[in-house]
Amino acid sequence: MVKDSRNRHCRNGKGDRLELRIRRLKCRSCGKIHTELPDFLQPFKHYVSQVIEDVLDQATTSCPAEGSTIRRWKQWFSQATATINGILMAIGLFFHRTAIPLMEPTSLLQSLRNTGPGWLKKAMRQLANSGN
DSSP: OEEEEEEEEEEOTTOOEEEEEEEEEEOTTTOOEEEOOOTTOOTTOSBOHHHHHHHHTTOOSOOSSOHHHHHHHHHHHHHHHHHHHHHHHHHHHHHHOOOOOTTOSSOHHHHHHTTOTTHHHHHHHHHHHTTO
16 A cells, blocks of 8 residues: 655666655555665665666766775675575575576576676565565
8 A cells, every 4th residue: 555655766877866756565464664675776775776886887987986896896796696596496496396406607696697787676576465
């Protein structure tokens, strides 16, 4: 059920600040309020997903974010990689009833990264919708 909406800003690949109106929803089951983010935004990040993804993939030589922000993105991703992969495996097992061998040379996250642009928002959408 829609509770209200709030303003949220983000920055695009040029560093321009964009103002968005984001819906907030109240869960009928638990009573918690959830923010409905568009897929081009990441929770707790100000830059759009594609900018962060390009930095993580080293696909850009110019990024409008400060060096300290870029270092934090890389550190966050490095620390979260095992957790993200574990959650993707759990989602695969739950929905597809298919066990993924734990000793595969390529992780699910790496397989998703290999699909090309947009992998970060796909992974984060799965994590957000899984309740984690």
